Amino acid sequence: MAPDMAGLVTAAKAGDRQAFEELVRATYTDAYTLAYRLTGNEEDASDVVQEAYLRAFKSLKRFRGDAQFSTWLYRIVANCAATALGKRAKNRHETLDDDAPLADLRPDYDPDARLDASVERERVTEALRELPDGLRQVVVLRDVYDLPHEAIAKELGISEAAAKVRLHRARRRLRERLFPLRGEEAARAV
Amino acid sequence: MRSDTITCESVAERLPQIMDGGGSPDPAIAGHVEACLRCQAELVQYRKLLRSLHQLRTEVLEPAPGTLTSIFASIEAAGERGAIRSILSGRRAAYVGGIAVATAAAGAAGALVLASRARRRSLRIAS
Ligand SMILES: [Zn+2]
Secondary structure (H helix, E strand, O other): OOOOHHHHHHHHHOOOHHHHHHHHHHHHHHHHHHHHHHHOOHHHHHHHHHHHHHHHHHHHHHOOOOOOHHHHHHHHHHHHHHHHHHHHHHHOOOOOOOOOOOOOOOOOOOOOOOOOHHHHHHHHHHHHHHOOHHHHHHHHHHHHOOOOHHHHHHHHOOOHHHHHHHHHHHHHHHHHHHOOOHHHHHHHHO | OOHHHOOHHHHHHHHHHHOOOOOOOOHHHHHHHHHOHHHHHHHHHHHHHHHHHHHHHHOOOOOOOOHHHHHHHHHHHHHHHHHHHHHHOOOOOHHHHOHHHHHHOHHHHHHHHHHOOOOOHHHHHHO
16 A cells, blocks of 8 residues: 655654654655665665665755655665765775776677566666766666756756766767667777 | 768667666667667667666565564664754754654554564554
């Protein structure tokens, strides 16, 4: 049975912590899934999701009912993930290297073969994981979660124009990797 | 229209953006794609990619056990700090006022507890 989200939100806003916990129960696998897609690893995803709920708890009073709770939460998760990835890059002295070549996951992959849906999802998940953080976040939020450019730019702390450039670059790299053209395959096989 | 200046390479640069929809693409680019099998093939591959990405949305990944407990623990700690601040500042603690609303939400909450695989199940039923 689906929980009455609007009722839980109202109760939680009034200070009912049990209602907030029910909201967490109803949404945390979804929020974790987004956090994993954004960070590309389980450890960061767990930290991000914990931080996101803490922030949601503290700012719940500012949540207006005109948006869906899940959409509001996704934006918080996106923001927390961006912060966590920023810290991670700093700690590891990583650069935002958008042009590093990707390792070939499946050199023998035949794009014409009918693939099992779960194998297909696994390939896409892996290709996303291998993208640089800055590209991955934008393409996940836009093309998987349908967030508007404006929201993505805001949560990631970049301009809308920069978000679009990253999106297009991410799409191109994923396309070349997951859905190569015949000539591109031949070039890779050498 | 100098469509002879449009190359497959310049179309390839624009295709990821054209997939956004909204605003028709440059007529010269559109004209090239209509006449070029290579660029059409690339467009088809982009459509496949976007479909695959969108399908990921239906998949739910299982967090490590203990994730829910950690979330609740951090909220609990934040809640206590908030309550202390409220008392110190002379405001009525919000959680006292929340009890009536908690009762109203108990129906939905009860159903959720039964469906949940959380470890705190017995604790919550007892409370
Ligand atoms: Zn062409």
